[in-house]
Amino acid sequence: MRMRTKLLPCLAAALAVGAISAPAASATTEVGSGCAATVPIGNYTILQLSQAGGSPLVAPTAGVVTKWKVNSALPFPPGFTVVERLRTFRATPNPNEFQTIADSSPGVVQNGANTFATQIPVQAGDRLGAFAAIGAFVPICTTTNPEDKLGLKEGDVAPGTTATYAPAEKLQLALSVVIEPDADNDGFGDETQDKCPGSAALRDPCPALLLEASALSPGKSSVKVLVASSLESSVTASASATLPKTKKAKSSATATLAPITQIIKPGQLAGFTLNFTGKLKKTLASLPKKKSVKLNVTVSGQNTAGQPSTDTLTVKLKGQAKPKK
Numbered sequence: 381m382r383m384r385t386k387l388l389p390c391l392a393a394a395l396a397v398g399a400i401s402a403p404a405a406s407a408t409t410e411v412g413s414g415c416a417a418t419v420p421i422g423n424y425t426i427l428q429l430s431q432a433g434g435s436p437l438v439a440p441t442a443g444v445v446t447k448w449k450v451n452s453a454l455p456f457p458p459g460f461t462v463v464e465r466l467r468t469f470r471a472t473p474n475p476n477e478f479q480t481i482a483d484s485s486p487g488v489v490q491n492g493a494n495t496f497a498t499q500i501p502v503q504a505g506d507r508l509g510a511f512a513a514i515g516a517f518v519p520i521c522t523t524t525n526p527e528d529k530l531g532l533k534e535g536d537v538a539p540g541t542t543a544t545y546a547p548a549e550k551l552q553l554a555l556s557v558v559i560e561p562d563a564d565n566d567g568f569g570d571e572t573q574d575k576c577p578g579s580a581a582l583r584d585p586c587p588a589l590l591l592e593a594s595a596l597s598p599g600k601s602s603v604k605v606l607v608a609s610s611l612e613s614s615v616t617a618s619a620s621a622t623l624p625k626t627k628k629a630k631s632s633a634t635a636t637l638a639p640i641t642q643i644i645k646p647g648q649l650a651g652f653t654l655n656f657t658g659k660l661k662k663t664l665a666s667l668p669k670k671k672s673v674k675l676n677v678t679v680s681g682q683n684t685a686g687q688p689s690t691d692t693l694t695v696k697l698k699g700q701a702k703p704k705k
């Protein structure tokens with residue numbers, strides 16, 4: 381029994397690893413190196429030209445950098461900090477030439493693990509790197525692999541300017557970044573920064589969808605339902621009725637009408653004509669005028685965040701049988 385309880389967590393861990401390695405198109409990704417820096421480099425703009433194993437400091441997909449992380453073991457006294465900025469770069473057609481695209485606000489790096497929040501949109505293939513001014517330092521790790529290649533350029537290659545970077549082997553930037561998808565392309569990461577990822581115009585929580593349904597007087601074989609919507613939304617109207625017991629059928633049957641879906645714009649009153657089923661028409665035709673069947677109508681839709689909304693109403697369908705003389 382003891383063996384079994386020990387094996388189960390292992391199996392769970394193996395399955396979890398499998399799940400992580402499966403490709404997820406629209407998930408948060410982290411690229412870069414968590415290595416602990418031991419070398420400080422000041423007054424340089426730096427990016428990673430190549431990296432042995434691991435994920436290079438290149439955005440695998442378009443999105444938004446929402447966090448950058450630096451692990452520092454620099455040989456400084458306790459409490460000493462270094463200030464650097466995250467930079468993004470885009471390759472030009474020339475070898476080792478990059479244009480600086482954007483930079484973050486300064487991050488004050490302490491010994492140990494540091495995480496800084498930011499909000500920098502990136503395109504697929506954009507490089508991540510860093511800059512530290514004179515008197516400040518970019519934390520760097522040394523490795524034994526010549527595939528770990530930094531690109532170095534002395535001074536500040538400011539956003540909008542272009543420079544050619546000199547390769548330097550066996551070095552890694554102590555830098556990793558978290559990139560979130562940005563499906564609505566509003567420059568805010570959809571997982572932690574954008575509370576309404578379905579709408580480029582909205583970053584606050586998506587507004588709820590309000591639906592208002594009313595019915596016109598029912599006809600002989602159909603009823604028209606009018607629906608107003610607070611947002612542009614795909615709305616479905618459906619209806620069902622519990623049919624009264626008859627001499628033939630002792631138990632009551634349900635008539636389900638074919639649902640109708642259409643896009644409604646705010647300020648528009650959309651009509652949904654719900655046709656009665658054959659069974660419902662037959663029931664009404666044989667039902668005395670004093671009696672009626674209740675038709676339960678539901679209109680439903682979703683807001684941009686996929687939160688459902690409904691409105692319901694009941695329509696009284698009067699019997700259509702001619703009085704016996």
Ligand SMILES: [Ca+2]
Nearest residue numbers: 562568570574
């Ligand atoms: Ca977004």
